[in-house]
Amino acid sequence: MTAATQDTSLEAAYPDYLHCLAEADEHSAIEVAHRLLDGGVAADRVLLDLVAPAQAEVGERWARNEWSVAQEHAATHISERVVAAVAAYVDVRPTRARIVVACMDGEWHALPARLVAEVLRLRGWDVTFLGASVPAAHLVSYLHRYDAYAVALASALPMRLPHAHRMIEACRRSDVPVLVGGRGFGVDGRWARRLGVPWAPSAPAAADLFDDERALRAVPPADLVHLADDEYASLVSRRGELIDSALAELARRFPAVRDHSPAQLDATVSDLGYIVDFLAAALYVDDGSLFTEFIEWLATILGSREVPVATMDASLEHYGRLLHDFPRAVGHLQRGRAVLAVANRQAA
């Protein structure tokens, strides 16, 4: 513990807190949070201005290949313990209706949703936190059984948007207002607007929206007329065939792929699957930026792990050939390849 943590300002505590995460020092991390609370820093600021940015930094370090998955897991576990410690420290009794907070089906980023749940609890709501990957049918029956005032759904991954939409519709059918949030809906919530669902950029903004039931229920309809071209549905039905074919093409063009270890092969198949899933999500919301942002991200991840960009470009080109009858998909893939070419030039 350095002298800085004796200070009760968030700015001074932040580097020490990050150091605790890096050293997997759970005890000191909780101490940093307690010291801030003892010094009068509000609990929601400790959650949103200490724990949240530190977690984002954890993600950056993993993306740059500076931290292993194990280091990321250790840090995330500590953040979860700190959130629990902050919640126990304040222990607010609920005075308002029940709000259910859950992650979309297939979504394992539970910590961002947990932060939102705790901030809502601090505002007096009776919050039930259901955690990661909640199946739609189970969520809906839960909402009925416990007479929820509203539900907050979280998603960190844009590729889950089609699933998110099904889940949102299922909640709507049971007449429970839905609010969504998380980086999966775009930094400005533009994909939430496409799905016709209220979105909040942060936990405090969500709390404000829950205060206004009319605003929560007054949402424009989903804007998904483009789905009539069937490109999304056809792509999804061909997912397995596309991945198998792209893997065979990679092995043909890059002989080193044939010598991949089982773990490397798994990672390659996952990446080929992500390309299809992000492409499908871009078709679903009809927004090419969803796909190009993903390609930029994947280029960074693979670049920092010294995977040649040429293999990724070959896969985009191959998918483009197989999907030649799908003009929207071909357009997204072409723009993806252009983004890759720029990333490649910058890296050279």
Ligand code: B12
């Ligand atoms: C921890 C972590 C994990 C953990 C999650 C454990 C847990 N208990 O949460 C595990 C290991 C499971 C994981 C898995 C994966 N992850 Co991850 N993960 C992260 C990491 C490092 C931190 C997440 C976090 O807590 N962030 C802090 C929160 C507070 O920030 P936030 O999400 O922006 O949330 C704020 C607002 O957006 C908003 N908000 C968030 N949710 C909601 C919900 C509502 C209702 C509202 C109103 C507001 C709101 O309020 C929050 C507080 O201010 C992020 C990095 C990052 N930058 O976030 C990557 C990150 C999200 N993961 C990523 C990826 C790729 C994955 C995997 C695909 C990796 C893999 N190859 O397997 C899997 C996918 C698993 C799945 N299907 O869900 C990428 C996503 C990139 C992309 N292009 O989509 C990121 C950005 C990492 C990176 N830098 O590349 N991950």
